[in-house]
Amino acid sequence: AQKVTQAQTEISVVEKEDVTLDCVYETRDTTYYLFWYKQPPSGELVFLIRRNSFDEQNEISGRYSWNFQKSTSSFNFTITASQVVDSAVYFCALSEEYGNKLVFGAGTILRVKS
Amino acid sequence: ETGVTQTPRHLVMGMTNKKSLKCEQHLGHNAMYWYKQSAKKPLELMFVYNFKEQTENNSVPSRFSPECPNSSHLFLHLHTLQPEDSALYLCASSQGPATNEKLFFGSGTQLSVL
Numbered sequence: 001a002q003k004v005t006q007a008q009t010e011i012s013v014v015e016k017e018d019v020t021l022d023c024v025y026e027t028r029d030t031t032y033y034l035f036w037y038k039q040p041p042s043g044e045l046v047f048l049i050r051r052n053s054f055d056e057q058n059e060i061s062g063r064y065s066w067n068f069q070k071s072t073s074s075f076n077f078t079i080t081a082s083q084v085v086d087s088a089v090y091f092c093a094l095s096e097e098y099g100n101k102l103v104f105g106a107g108t109i110l111r112v113k114s
Numbered sequence: 115e116t117g118v119t120q121t122p123r124h125l126v127m128g129m130t131n132k133k134s135l136k137c138e139q140h141l142g143h144n145a146m147y148w149y150k151q152s153a154k155k156p157l158e159l160m161f162v163y164n165f166k167e168q169t170e171n172n173s174v175p176s177r178f179s180p181e182c183p184n185s186s187h188l189f190l191h192l193h194t195l196q197p198e199d200s201a202l203y204l205c206a207s208s209q210g211p212a213t214n215e216k217l218f219f220g221s222g223t224q225l226s227v228l
Contacts, residue, residue: 033213033214035216037217037219042221043202043204043221043222043224044118044204044219044220044221044222045204045217045219046219047216047218050214050216052214091157095213095214096213097214101159101162101170101172102159102213102217104156106154107156
């Protein structure tokens with residue numbers, strides 16, 4: 001069965017610090033997809049990234065970067081030089097190729113203080 | 115105009131009331147979803163519709179009744195709810211129903227059942 005664990009319930013940092021949000025997943029499939037979504041205080045989840053299980057290249061998008069390691073079943077998310085606007089709940093999620101649902105982790109609350 | 119619009123943003127209802135949540139997407143997507151977000155619990159998928167047909171009912175109690183008259187509109191009819199049904203109800207849409215599709219979310223309806 002699919003499972004996503006985000007062990008960090010809440011993280012507080014000061015602006016300009018780097019912060020890494022951890023995500024560990026479980027699946028028996030060889031083909032699967034990993035996602036990160038951001039939920040700001042306004043409520044709507046915003047898609048950040050999708051990776052498939054065959055693409056282990058790390059990705060960087062501005063201040064955001066993702067480290068996908070199949071050997072440890074992890075898909076960690078790093079924000080460099082954090083800003084107050086990064087304050088949100090961040091969700092990691094997993095779907096299997098022939099599964100019928102997207103499974104979310106419990107989320108990590110990130111608070112960035114000025 | 116936002117992609118996925120949900121109304122109302124907030125709803126307070128008694129256990130004997132009947133109310134409906136509305137979701138509209140302006141993205142030309144074919145799949146729509148209802149998710150429940152309770153405090154301290156991961157997002158739970160409730161229903162999936164693809165081309166107006168229900169393709170997933172995640173063991174949701176019958177006091178929640180979805181309706182999808184067309185690919186752009188999704189409703190969640192509520193009746194005789196319980197206090198534990200208080201949560202943020204999120205609507206989402208995607209181009210298709212495949213689990214590797216990225217989801218576009220509305221801002222949700224914060225429901226309180228008294």
